[in-house]
Ligand SMILES: NC(=O)C1=CN([C@@H]2O[C@H](COP(=O)(O)OP(=O)(O)OC[C@H]3O[C@@H](n4cnc5c(N)ncnc54)[C@H](OP(=O)(O)O)[C@@H]3O)[C@@H](O)[C@H]2O)C=CC1
């Protein structure tokens with residue numbers, strides 16, 4: 001059977017460099033291009049890439065995806081910075097190229113995907129819920145894509161259950177002291193040398209708390225999810241948001 005032809009965008013970055021190694025090591029995949037900033041996107045078409053793994057920056061991702069979708073190249077996207085407007089634009093491009101698949105995964109690690117799922121299940125059972133994400137200090141965006149998605153899922157679950165707003169008597173606060181408000185859920189971002197990617201969801205009820213914590217200790221934690229995404233996206237046209245859609249979590 002012929003190998004799936006894969007390109008990595010952002011190939012010299014922290015996660016991109018690890019993804020290059022993972023694709024090279026996979027027997028059913030062939031790395032046909034490893035592009036960094038300034039390299040020509042035309043290389044993707046010239047090398048016959050079937051899937052592009054997009055691991056660049058929020059400023060670069062839309063231009064790269066525009067090119068991929070116009071050329072019918074499937075994409076597995078880990079880059080952050082997704083807003084409703086950006087998603088609508090991407091869906092518009094995909095409507096013009098209905099056989100192309102794009103997976104956007106706020107987090108490729110199985111533990112992080114499960115953290116989101118557990119938080120979603122637990123959220124309606126507690127009065128209070130807040131998210132704390134902790135990352136390396138070279139990260140350019142805050143809060144993290146994972147924390148944003150986690151807060152959105154928590155908010156959806158609480159709305160569906162008719163949960164009231166979490167109690168909070170704060171009347172005076174320094175800017176940022178209560179974190180960013182993501183869909184009504186406070187999200188706090190820590191940037192600390194020595195860390196990679198970590199998240200805690202703190203839930204509180206009368207006389208008890210529950211903490212759901214996940215730690216990515218190495219970029220290798222994201223590789224099985226990226227490889228799964230690459231193998232599945234080629235048969236999944238349209239936009240898929242979240243790796244959980246490619247996992248049987250029920
Ligand atoms: N979904 C997930 O599980 C994960 C997602 N991420 C996300 O992935 C993204 C990258 O993270 P990280 O590797 O830490 O960041 P880095 O800054 O280490 O890597 C990004 C790389 O992309 C390059 N780049 C920028 N623009 C382009 C472009 N147009 N074409 C090709 N390459 C380009 C950068 O080059 P230069 O240095 O010259 O700017 C850099 O080498 C972030 O959004 C991060 O949040 C990270 C880990 C896991």
Ligand SMILES: O=C(O)C1=N[C@H](C(=O)O)C[C@H](O)C1
Nearest residue numbers: 080106107139144145146197
């Ligand atoms: O920049 C990172 O490092 C990470 N980015 C993603 C995010 O913003 O959620 C995934 C993971 O947290 C690592």
